[in-house]
Amino acid sequence: MRMGYRAKRAFYRFTVYAILLIVGVIILFPFYWMVSTAFKPRAEIVKRPPTFFPENPTIVHFKNVFAKAPYFRNLYNSLFISGMTTVISIFFSTMAGYAIARYRCIGLNFIFMLILSALMIPPFIIAIPLYMVAAQVGLVNTLWGVIVPFSISNFGIFMMRQFTLGVPEDLISSARIDGASEFKILIRIIFPVVASGCAALGILKFLVTWNDLFWPLLMLTRDDKKTLTVMLATFIDFQRFIDYGLLMACTTLVVLPVIVLFVFFQRRIIEGVAISGMKG
The missing domain is CATH 1.20.5 (Single alpha-helices involved in coiled-coils or other helix-helix interfaces)
Structure with missing residues (x-):
């Protein structure tokens, strides 16, 4: 038996x-x-x-990639855009999520419902108005023109609200009694407590921004301003001969930085994704 x-x-x-x-x-x-x-x-x-x-x-295909495109400049652009978008998204999503979770005022739930409803709107619908506004303020062909429009995440606000609801109310009340301002409470208490949520949101936002093609393709036309995904798209020409060796070499160089980041931060990535799944 x-x-x-x-x-x-x-x-x-x-x-x-x-x-x-x-x-x-x-x-x-x-x-x-x-x-x-x-x-x-x-x-x-x-x-x-x-x-x-x-x-x-x-390695001739890799040599051709470096000869035909400013790879390291495009790598810097992708890292800068993804990094800044991630940092801005974490900060403002946590701030908004904390306000929605802990403040009580008329119309706040309605605003939260509007934020959730905006998740159903495809980004392609607002692309033309966003581009027109960006052109009027001179953000076309600038890295900040890619960063600013999508740095505030509706999903990030929802996600950080769920994490903030888990912060003990007594902890926040004690800080207020000690005379701490709301901004100080956010920095000294909320951010350390919801650090796992910030890590999960940061991972998701970084990967989404890194892989994004549509908006950078609209905003960035100069070779020295393009991201790696836009650089990769320029190597695809369906009307002529497609150099698959060049395309695969470029794709390898595009995904290589993400693989390196995963190797160094795999434990944090797995913990963050697991926690975000449990919170959902």
Whole structure:
């Protein structure tokens, strides 16, 4: 009877690990194929049947990327835009979420419902009005023109409101009795307590901003102002010959910084995503 239980448990674990292994291979194979293609000569890329390992590895495609585009300048643009958008979003989302969660006034719930309703509006609908306003104030072809319009996140406000509701009311009341201002309470109490929520929001916002193509493609036309995603889009020409080696090399360079960030902050990323899921 005991051996039967052990056998069932071993079979269950083997099945779970086998399924996870298959899913992992399915997820990782496109990344492997991208990197493998980036190192293949052009003739080997179009070879049939395809080769799973580069027979004659080459770095000529990576050289062409650096020759045709200011990669490091575009990398700086992507990091600056994603970083500033993330910081601004965390600060103002936490501020607004704290106000909505802890203040009581007429119309506040209605405002919160409007914020949630705005989540149903596709960003493409407001793109033209936003572009017209940005053009009038001189933000076209500037990094701040990409940062400002979408730095305030409706989802971020909702998310931080949920985290702020978990802050003990006695903690806030004690700070007010000690004479702390609301801004000081926000900085000294709210932010440290909801740090996990800020991390989760920051991760999501950074990744969304890093992968965004539509708005930067509208706002940035100069090569030295483009982000990595816009630079990648300029290498795709469906009306002419598509250099798949160049495209895969550029894609590898675009996702490489995100992979490096994940390697260094994977524990924080997993904790943040898990906590955000539980709070939801």
